[in-house]
Amino acid sequence: MPAIDKSQVAELLDEIAILLELKGENVFKSRAYRTAARAIESMPEDLARLVAEDRLDSIAGIGSALRQKITELVTTGRLPYHEELRASFPPGIFDLLQLPGLGPKKVKILHDQLQVSDIDALEAACQDHRVAALAGFGAKTEANLLLGIDQRRHYRGQHRYGDVYALAESLVDDLRQHPDVIRASVAGSLRRGKEVLKDLDLLASSANPAAVMDAFVALPGIERVTNHGETKSSVLFGNGLQCDLRVVSDTEFPYALHHFTGSKEHNVALRQRAIGQGKRLSEWGLFLEPERAKKIEGAELPSGEPTLIVCRTEEEIFADLGLQYVPPELRENLGEIEAAEAGTIPRLVEWTDLKGTFHCHTVASDGRHTLQEMADAAAELGLAYLGIADHSKSSFQANGLSEERLLAQHREIAALNASRDDIRLFTGVECDILKDGVLDFPDEILAACDYVVASVHAGFTAPEEEMTRRVIRAMENPYVTMLGHATGRLLLRREPYAINLEKIIDCAAETGTWIELNANPYRLDMDWRWWRKARDRGVRCVINPDAHGIDDYGYLRVGTQIARKGWLRREDVANTRTLAEITALLQEKRNRR
Ligand SMILES: [Zn+2]
Numbered sequence: 001m002p003a004i005d006k007s008q009v010a011e012l013l014d015e016i017a018i019l020l021e022l023k024g025e026n027v028f029k030s031r032a033y034r035t036a037a038r039a040i041e042s043m044p045e046d047l048a049r050l051v052a053e054d055r056l057d058s059i060a061g062i063g064s065a066l067r068q069k070i071t072e073l074v075t076t077g078r079l080p081y082h083e084e085l086r087a088s089f090p091p092g093i094f095d096l097l098q099l100p101g102l103g104p105k106k107v108k109i110l111h112d113q114l115q116v117s118d119i120d121a122l123e124a125a126c127q128d129h130r131v132a133a134l135a136g137f138g139a140k141t142e143a144n145l146l147l148g149i150d151q152r153r154h155y156r157g158q159h160r161y162g163d164v165y166a167l168a169e170s171l172v173d174d175l176r177q178h179p180d181v182i183r184a185s186v187a188g189s190l191r192r193g194k195e196v197l198k199d200l201d202l203l204a205s206s207a208n209p210a211a212v213m214d215a216f217v218a219l220p221g222i223e224r225v226t227n228h229g230e231t232k233s234s235v236l237f238g239n240g241l242q243c244d245l246r247v248v249s250d251t252e253f254p255y256a257l258h259h260f261t262g263s264k265e266h267n268v269a270l271r272q273r274a275i276g277q278g279k280r281l282s283e284w285g286l287f288l289e290p291e292r293a294k295k296i297e298g299a300e301l302p303s304g305e306p307t308l309i310v311c312r313t314e315e316e317i318f319a320d321l322g323l324q325y326v327p328p329e330l331r332e333n334l335g336e337i338e339a340a341e342a343g344t345i346p347r348l349v350e351w352t353d354l355k356g357t358f359h360c361h362t363v364a365s366d367g368r369h370t371l372q373e374m375a376d377a378a379a380e381l382g383l384a385y386l387g388i389a390d391h392s393k394s395s396f397q398a399n400g401l402s403e404e405r406l407l408a409q410h411r412e413i414a415a416l417n418a419s420r421d422d423i424r425l426f427t428g429v430e431c432d433i434l435k436d437g438v439l440d441f442p443d444e445i446l447a448a449c450d451y452v453v454a455s456v457h458a459g460f461t462a463p464e465e466e467m468t469r470r471v472i473r474a475m476e477n478p479y480v481t482m483l484g485h486a487t488g489r490l491l492l493r494r495e496p497y498a499i500n501l502e503k504i505i506d507c508a509a510e511t512g513t514w515i516e517l518n519a520n521p522y523r524l525d526m527d528w529r530w531w532r533k534a535r536d537r538g539v540r541c542v543i544n545p546d547a548h549g550i551d552d553y554g555y556l557r558v559g560t561q562i563a564r565k566g567w568l569r570r571e572d573v574a575n576t577r578t579l580a581e582i583t584a585l586l587q588e589k590r591n592r593r
C-alpha cells in the first residue's frame with residue numbers, strides 16, 4: 001500500500017471539517033480539524049516517522065482525539081470515522097460544494113429547507129426562484145449559482161494540465177519498467193503542453209503488445225477498464241480522466257508518436273507537404289509513392305507498392321521532409337512548419353534555464369511555509385535567487401501585509417541575506433491594483449521593495465475598457481516591475497476577467513513592465529497564445545510559481561512548458577538571468593524615469 005502523504009491527510013481533515021459544518025456541529029470542532037490540517041501541511045518532518053515514533057504531540061495544534069485519528073489514518077491508510085461521516089450524506093452534496101459561492105453553511109440551508117441534495121435539484125430550485133427567497137441568498141446569488149452550474153457542465157470531461165502530468169509521467173515510467181516495452185512516451189495534447197486536456201494519450205513500442213496491454217490495465221489507481229484490446233486499451237482514473245494506450249512495433253513508433261501527438265491541424269499541414277514531395281505520411285509510416293520512387297530509384301519496382309522511408313526518430317521524419325525539428329509544443333500549425341522550412345525554429349526555454357523566481361508567498365500572508373523554509377527549499381532546488389511577494393493590505397482575506405509588517409519582513413530578509421550565501425532573497429510585494437488603477441501602497445513603500453508584482457484581486461466584473469485602463473495605470477507606475485496573473489482566470493473554474501491584452505502588451509512594451517507567466521496550474525496566465533506577440537514587441541516574460549508552499553516550486557516546470565508553447569526563448573524570460581544580471585535588470589524600469 002502506498003504511504004499516505006501529508007497533503008492527502010490535510011485534505012481529508014479539511015473534508016471532515018466541511019462534513020461537520022454540514023452536520024451543523026459546533027464550529028470549534030470543525031475548526032480543530034482545519035487547524036490540524038494546516039499544522040500537518042506545514043510541518044517539516046516526515047509524517048509517517050512522527051507517527052511511528054509516537055511523537056505527534058510535539059506538533060502544536062493537534063489535540064488527543066485528532067492524534068488518534070491521524071495515527072489510524074497514517075498506519076492503516078483509512079479512517080472509518082471519515083467514511084461513516086461521508087456516507088451519512090447523499091453523494092450529490094459534494095458536487096454542490098464545488099460550485100462557486102456555495103460553502104457548507106449555504107449547502108446545509110439548501111438541504112434543510114429545500115431538500116436540495118444534488119446539482120439538478122439545485123438548478124430546478126433556482127429556476128423556480130425558491131433559492132432567492134431564502135434568507136442570506138437573494139436574486140444575485142441565485143443567478144450566480146445558475147451560471148456556476150452552466151460552467152460546470154461546460155467544463156465536464158476536461159482536465160487541467162497540472163492535474164495530469166505527474167500521473168502521466170509515472171505511467172510512462174511504469175511502462176518503461178516493463179520488460180516487453182522498447183520505447184514509451186506521452187503523446188496527445190499533454191505532450192504539446194495544452195493547458196486543458198480531454199484525455200491522456202500514451203504510446204509504447206513492443207514486440208509483444210498483448211503482454212504490455214495486460215500490464216497496463218492492471219496498473220494501480222485505475223478505476224475502470226473501458227476497453228482492453230490487443231493494441232489499444234482505455235482506462236478511467238478516479239478523477240474521471242480517460243487514458244488510452246496504444247502499442248505499435250518499434251519501427252512504427254516514431255511515425256505513431258508524431259501522429260498521436262498532433263495537433264490535427266499540424267498533421268494535416270505536414271501530410272500536405274509530404275504529398276507535394278511524392279510521399280505519404282500516416283501513423284504507420286512515411287512512404288515514397290511508387291511513381292515517385294521509380295523516378296528517384298531509376299528502376300521499376302516489382303509490386304508498385306509504396307516504399308517505407310525508414311526513420312528511427314521524429315527528428316528523422318522532419319529531416320526527410322526538409323524541415324528542422326519542431327518541438328511538440330509548437331505543433332499547432334501556427335507558423336511552425338514555415339519556420340522549420342526557413343530554419344528559424346528557436347531554441348526554446350528549458351526549465352533548467354531558470355536561475356530564480358519571483359512571486360512567492362510565506363506564512364506572513366497566505367503561504368504555508370516560513371521565509372526561512374521557502375529560502376531553504378529554493379536553495380536546495382538550485383535557485384540562485386528568490387523573490388518574496390506576500391499580499392498587500394487590501395487582500396485582507398489573504399492576510400495581506402500592512403506597511404509596518406512589510407518593512408519588518410524586509411528586515412528579516414536582510415538578516416537572512418547577511419547570514420547565507422547559497423541564495424539571495426529579494427524583497428517584493430504582490431501589490432493589489434485597486435479601483436481606478438491606484439496601488440495598495442504609496443510610492444515610497446513600493447520604492448523600498450526590490451521589485452513589485454501588481455495584481456488584480458477584486459472587482460473582476462468591471463467592463464473591459466475600465467479593467468484595461470485600471471491595469472495600464474498600475475503598469476505606468478515606475479515601481480511596478482511586473483504584472484501578476486494578467487487575466488485572473490482559474491482554469492475550469494473561473495473565466496478570465498474582461499481585459500484588452502493587446503493594449504496591455506503595448507503598455508508593457510512602452511513602460512518596460514514585465515508580464516508574468518503565472519505557473520500555478522489553475523492559472524497559466526498570461527495565456528500561451530499571446531506570448532509570441534508579446535515577445536515580438538520586446539516584452540519580457542517572468543515565469544513565477546505564485547508559490548504558497550515549498551512544493552509549488554514544481555510549477556516552474558509546468559510554466560516553462562507553457563512558455564515554450566508560446567515560442568519563448570531563454571533570452572525572453574527574465575528569470576533565466578544570473579543573479580548579477582537580474583539585480584541590474586530589476587532596476588531597469590526604475591532608472592528610466
Ligand atoms: Zn495574486
Ligand SMILES: [Zn+2]
Nearest residue numbers: 359361430546
Ligand atoms: Zn500570489
